Amino acid sequence: MTNYDRTSTRPGDHYIASLNDGRKVWINDNPVEDVAVHPAFAGPVGVLKTFFNELHDPELKDKVGYVSPVTGEYVHKSFLVPQTKEQLLERKAAFEYWVDETDGLMSRLSESGRSIVTGWYASRAKLAAYDKEFERKITAYYEQARDEHRILVSVVADPQIDRSKEQTELSDPDLALRVVSENEEGIVIRGAKMLGTAAPYAHDILVLPEGRLQEGYEQYANLIIVAANSPGVEIVCRDSFALSPQEGPLSALYDEMDAAVVFDDVFVPWERVLFYRNPEGVYQAALHKKENSLMHHQSVIRLIAKYAFVTATGFSIAEAIGAERFLHVQEKLGELVVQLESLKALLVVAEIEAQPDEFGTWWPKALPLRVAIDAASRAYPRAIEILQLIGAGGFLQVPSADAWANDLLRERIGKYYRGARVDADTKVKLFRLAWDLIGSPAGSRQELYERFFSGDPVRNFAAQYLEYDKQPLLQKIQKRLNSR
Incomplete structure (x- = not known):
């Protein structure tokens, strides 16, 4: 997890620097040394940099952002909890500006994951009924993500191995992401998740189990947020579909990378564990995400x-x-x-x-x-x-x-x-x-x-x-x- 440097004047510039954080990303058979400049990611990363820097543009910052009550700096309106219908439409205007610039071809411009967290934060008192610590933890993460301009992606799907069985019915217990140990500081998880779109250049990965878990499967029933540069996290990318601007005028800019995320005994601090061994709490959070x-x-x-x-x-x-x-x-x-x-x-x-x-x-x-x-x-x-x-x-x-x-x-x-x-x-x-x-x-x-x-x-x-x-x-x- 990186510390946010507020001396950096532009969020987009900080975003580029923040990706050089020791994360482990693979494409083809090679580790990626610098995600921000790698040809497979340069298009969407460049788009995100431009958009984040708009929070410091005098002509655009009020359209796409609002002032954080904590830092006094502009943050994106995907974090705005609308208290009036007018504020709801302000969020809409911010979203429309970004999607009009990309013609809707990028689905992970950061607003989706941020809106998930904003929704949980807005309903924190209700979800706290399933764990009294939820309200405090989601508030802390929401404020950090908002004020540090963090990008969050979610991963839910398990590896596609044997669709005739539940993932928890397979012979290898690690094929469904689970907790393997815990201590006073946090938990250790092992397993993998699929379809981590934009994971190579995100800051955090929101991990949920797939489907509703019954009693007896508590080791899989966890809602956690994992820093993308955590030791043991390996992001394995598909082939790049980005062509040259002449050959692929759209894919050159907007090929959002999809990836599998492997969690090889990854430590997660308790502050990032929103629900732990809690089938009902995880189900209610997933239901809230769906709605x-x-x-x-x-x-x-x-x-x-x-x-x-x-x-x-x-x-x-x-x-x-x-x-x-x-x-x-x-x-x-x-x-x-x-x-x-x-x-x-x-x-x-x-x-x-x-x-x-x-x-x-x-x-x-x-x-x-x-x-x-x-x-x-x-x-x-x-x-x-x-x-x-x-x-x-x-x-x-x-x-x-x-x-x-x-x-x-x-x-x-x-x-x-x-x-x-x-x-x-x-x-x-x-x-x-x-x-x-x-x-x-x-x-x-x-x-x-x-x-x-x-x-x-x-x-x-x-x-x-x-x-x-x-x-x-x-x-x-x-x-x-x-x-x-």
Whole structure:
């Protein structure tokens, strides 16, 4: 864990320096010596640096930040606990600014994990019913994360080994992350977690068990926050999907790294152990995370920006090749519009129906936000399919980035690669941009990510039915049946 240096004038500059903290990150078969400058992470790390420095920009700091009551310095509004509807909309404006800058292509700009912690902090008195120390511990971490501009990511999924069994039923007990020892200063954990998106360049890792644990599995029932540079933490990355700016204009900037996180006998101090051997406390915290509309509010804002970008790409491709005049293409473009405006409408409903809880915190209505997220798990892959159908074989005919350097090829490209309304240079750039959404490794990863952004979509849709207030609807049918 690093100490925050307040003599550094800009949070983004401090963020870059903070990554040189002895963390152990692997990519390919090599340890990463400097995360901040490694090509696999340079894009998103650079974006985060720019955004964090906006907290010192006179023209932007009030849009994206607010003044910490402890330090008197600007901190990001993802930590703002809204006490009025106006403050809820201030959080929205901060989120919108960042996602508009990235077109929603980065889901781990730090607001998600921060909103989880902010939600727990806002509900700390309620969750303290399951451990009286929770309120003090979450307050201390919330204030530290807020004032030190810490990035927090969460890991829940266990290693995918044998899906026919619960992780705790496998022969090796370490395949589900567990506590192996404890002492007066803290606990030691062992195991691994998957899907640590942005973990290589985060400060802290929030660890929860997967699913609801029953009595007898207390060693797995822990809610903890682990510093990414803790001895024994190993972050094992997938292949980098970042291409050059010419080949992958989106992936070069926005390829958020996914990683497995191995915990090889990692010590965690008691202050970072929010629930310990506490199945009910951990379950209630996980349930709160699932229902945390402050977090889902941010997620839907991002989804709208991303879907708007995909929709704009579809419009641009169709018009570039003169396909927008065909009825079947218009129908597909109209489908993009319907989905985009549906997401916007659900966001508006959630904000209109926002209400304060017993502690004075204003929460957006949860159901419309969950509906939007579940709908997007199917709408986004469909949107990518629509782009594929409109551009069709044109995506496979984009010349290589170096072809323009050859005089003869440049002449050929100018003649045969132009569009109905655009020159060859514009059309090639457009199709290369679209390919980075629909066909590149990073684009394929984006589609898979949105399918499972909120977990198993089958379970999520089933939960919509199981948890829905069905009685008012059933009464309508009963009324008709009773009238005869």
